[in-house]
Amino acid sequence: MDSFYADLHIHVGRDMNNKPVKITGSKSLTLINILKESSRNKGIDMVGVIDSHVPSVQQEIELLINNNKAIELVDGGIRFEHVTMLLGSEIEVYDESCYGPIHVLCFFPTIQHMKQFSNWLSTRMTNINLSSQRFYGAGKELQYKIKELEGLFIPAHVFTPFKSVYGKGVKTSITEVFDPDLIDAIELGLSADTTMADHISELHRYTFLTNSDAHSLSKIAREYQKINSKEASFKELECSLHQVNGRHIIENYGMNPLLGKYHQTVCKNCLLAYSGEGQCPKCGSIKIIKGVADRIDELQDTVEPVSTRPPYIYQVPLEYIPMLGPKAFRRLLDRFGTEMRVIHEASEQELKEVVHENIVQAIIKMRKGELPVIAGGGGKYGSVRKN
Incomplete structure (x- = not known):
């Protein structure tokens, strides 16, 4: 067995023809740039490209394979340099049981499986060429098709106030949909x-799972997991999710929830954080965006954690560290190669040989989950305090 870092939720901003895929995604977030950034700078071993249902993205994947720049693995996935790409799709479900739209992720082992899924999906979706489009059908119908094609089904960012299963989609239980x-x-x-x-x-x-939901190259691996398996492939990931023959998630690495842009309940009008009871003390509005923490409190039916859960390590991307400028960041990459090596492997003494002491101490505190943060909410990310 070996260990691998995986970020399974990355969007494609533009296809190889410079046409938009994820409209809110960065123009530089192309498939080839995702693969290069993940392999060469981030040091991630497995990435889920969740716009692989788009025909032009599939064409680019096949072009890489035909030009011997990538290979399709026997156990599923596309290997490019040091990174394995998993073929995924993010879909917006809104069936008659929903109270609001729900985003889900699905992954397939081969490009042929994904093509079959895209052909089926195109009859139930207005525009197969764009990301996160609405699926016209029942949630269970979608699940059945994914399983028929040997795929994985994963509800996405399940607590966010918009377009998630617990945020808007169901009243109390995932089984409603x-x-x-x-x-x-x-x-x-x-x-x-x-x-x-x-x-x-x-x-x-x-x-x-803890994934980045990256809409730009820099956001890749802001959240990820460390997986124990034989290789970075679709089949090994599937075994890890179901803890088969020793495969499992070793650790989840994620930002302190306070840094999430929907952690706190805020006034919908002025974004002031408050309890949501009565009128907003600042502007008088009674409309709120309910934060994830308050929504979980509503749904809570136990305080018992799962004893076998892997550790959840609070972390922030290096770019979040306030005193780390682009020149110092470049020196770290030149010395250690990838962000994963800076975050997980470089010793304190080795870091001191490259960057200033205050940056080193910030990285050490980040590793321990001790960086002080300011909470986010209402669509505004939290931030790391400067001191």
């Missing part, structure tokens, strides 16, 4: 950690 036996894992989102999510007993049976 989905078949619980056909769920392979749960993606927490940036505003929650495993301890918070374990307050909901129906989630105890599932592996939790």
Whole structure:
């Protein structure tokens, strides 16, 4: 067995023809740039590209394979340099059982499986060429098709106030929309950690994932997991999610939930953080954006955590460290190669040989989850305090 870092939620901003895929994604967030950034700078071993249902993205993948720049693995996934790409899709579900739209992720082992899924999806979606489009059908129908094609089904960022299963989609239970036996894992989102999510007993049976939901290259691996498996492949990931033959998630690395942009309840009008009871003390509005922490409190039915959960390590991307400028950041990469090596492997003494003492201490505090933060909410990210 070996260990691998995986970020399974990365969008494509533009295709190889410079046409938008994820409209809110960065123009530089192309497939080839994702693969190069992940392999060469981030040091991530496995990435989930969740716009692989788009035909032009599939064409670019096949072009890489045909030009011998990538290979399709026997156990599923596309290997490019040091990184394995998993073929994924983010879909917006809104069936008759929903109170609001729900985003889900699905992954398939091969490009042929994904093509079959895209052909089926195109009859139930207005525009197959764009990311996160609405699926016209029942949630369970979608699950059945994904399983028919040997895929994985994962509800995405499950607590965010908009477009998530608990945020708007259901009243109290995931079973209102989905078949619980056909769920392979749960993606927490940036505003929650495993301890918070374990307050909901129906989630105890599932592996939790921490992913970046990256809309730009720099946001890749702001959250990720360390996986114990034989290789970075689709099949090994599937085994890890279900803890088969020693495969498992070793650790989840995520930002302190306070840094998530929907952690606190805020006034919808002026974004003041308050309890949500009565009128906003600043502007008098009674409309709120309910924060993840308050929504979990509503749903809570247990305080017992799952004893076998992997550790959840509070971390921030290096770019979040206030005193770390671009020149110092470049020196770190030149010395250690990738961000994963800076974050996980470089000793304190080695860091001191490259950057100033205050930056070194910030990195050490970050590793320990001790950086002081300012909470976010209402669509505004939290931040790391400068002192």
